[in-house]
Amino acid sequence: MSEFGNEANPAELTETVEEKRPKFGNRFLTDDNDVFKHNAWDNVEWDADQEQEALAAVTKNSTQKMKAEDKEKFQNDADKFWDSFYGVHQNRFFKDRHWLFTEFTELAAPSVDEVQEPRSIFELGCGVGNTILPILKYSQEPNLKVYGCDFSARAIEILRENKEYDPKRCEVFVMDATLEDWSVPFAENSLDIIVLIFVLSAIEPTKMNRVAANCFRYLRPGGLVLFRDYGRYDMAQLRFKSGKCLEDNFYVRGDGTMVYFFTQEEVRDLFCKAGFVEEQSVVDRRLQVNRGRMLKMYRVWIQTKLRKPLKEEAKK
Numbered sequence: 001m002s003e004f005g006n007e008a009n010p011a012e013l014t015e016t017v018e019e020k021r022p023k024f025g026n027r028f029l030t031d032d033n034d035v036f037k038h039n040a041w042d043n044v045e046w047d048a049d050q051e052q053e054a055l056a057a058v059t060k061n062s063t064q065k066m067k068a069e070d071k072e073k074f075q076n077d078a079d080k081f082w083d084s085f086y087g088v089h090q091n092r093f094f095k096d097r098h099w100l101f102t103e104f105t106e107l108a109a110p111s112v113d114e115v116q117e118p119r120s121i122f123e124l125g126c127g128v129g130n131t132i133l134p135i136l137k138y139s140q141e142p143n144l145k146v147y148g149c150d151f152s153a154r155a156i157e158i159l160r161e162n163k164e165y166d167p168k169r170c171e172v173f174v175m176d177a178t179l180e181d182w183s184v185p186f187a188e189n190s191l192d193i194i195v196l197i198f199v200l201s202a203i204e205p206t207k208m209n210r211v212a213a214n215c216f217r218y219l220r221p222g223g224l225v226l227f228r229d230y231g232r233y234d235m236a237q238l239r240f241k242s243g244k245c246l247e248d249n250f251y252v253r254g255d256g257t258m259v260y261f262f263t264q265e266e267v268r269d270l271f272c273k274a275g276f277v278e279e280q281s282v283v284d285r286r287l288q289v290n291r292g293r294m295l296k297m298y299r300v301w302i303q304t305k306l307r308k309p310l311k312e313e314a315k316k
């Protein structure tokens with residue numbers, strides 16, 4: 001599916017368009033009668049009724065929260081649930097995301113005319129490499145170093161075995177990103193870019209600020225966090241059944257993996273408290289359509305760029 005909706009029936013979720021669409025998409029639905037003419041529509045507006053319906057669905061599925069003892073199992077063994085996920089799906093589940101380079105132009109190599117200092121990119125929660133591998137494949141930068149970590153040992157193993165994994169330009173390792181102290185092969189204040197693609201949503205909300213603080217610590221002044229994740233009222237959130245809610249907007253899927261649904265403000269607050277300055281924040285709303293089954297699926301993603309200020313700016 002596009003964007004990790006393993007909580008839903010993957011057959012219902014169209015994937016291909018997400019991969020190819022240009023920046024923020026450009027197919028707009030102007031006549032409701034046309035809705036089943038294409039697989040997806042960009043920048044769909046939500047009216048007050050739709051917002052209300054979404055709120056009602058979320059209230060319904062989250063009023064009753066999971067008991068503490070049941071919740072602990074998912075939180076304490078989160079890495080094991082992801083290990084099982086990768087044991088089942090190997091590297092077949094998430095597609096390589098070529099849209100990355102249109103949404104996050106910073107990931108593409110600087111032009112040859114620009115002076116090229118060696119750059120370093122670190123992906124947290126890199127899984128089996130659906131972000132890292134396209135970066136390695138398409139980057140022309142001679143000195144680019146790409147790092148990745150995941151707390152699923154199995155994911156890292158699968159990634160290392162991929163024939164596109166190039167150990168000369170890339171180093172991946174097992175690490176829980178929520179640890180207070182990261183054990184990493186690079187220095188503090190050194191990274192150019194940290195990529196967070198659908199990973200923060202898998203982390204308990206109370207631990208998210210630690211992740212943001214460590215991102216700040218390891219980025220160089222002027223470095224960037226590139227963030228894309230689930231937005232509030234995404235179809236995946238509305239579909240949860242009652243009994244799956246751990247905390248407000250935080251749920252457990254059938255396979256034991258957890259997922260949070262963000263607002264723009266929450267992402268901004270989290271990172272700005274850690275010292276970042278928000279440079280871009282977009283709510284990407286798409287309507288995906290299953291034409292065969294006449295299904296309409298409203299997807300919501302948050303995309304944000306956050307910069308660690310240069311020293312002089314930080315002092316102001």
Ligand SMILES: C[S@@+](CC[C@H](N)C(=O)[O-])C[C@H]1O[C@@H](n2cnc3c(N)ncnc32)[C@H](O)[C@@H]1O
Binds near residue numbers: 125
């Ligand atoms: C939805 S997947 C996204 C994978 C990858 N970012 C991509 O773009 O394909 C979320 C990933 O985050 C990892 N993850 C979740 N919590 C983590 C944590 N506390 N530390 C490290 N990795 C974590 C999971 O194992 C999983 O591989």
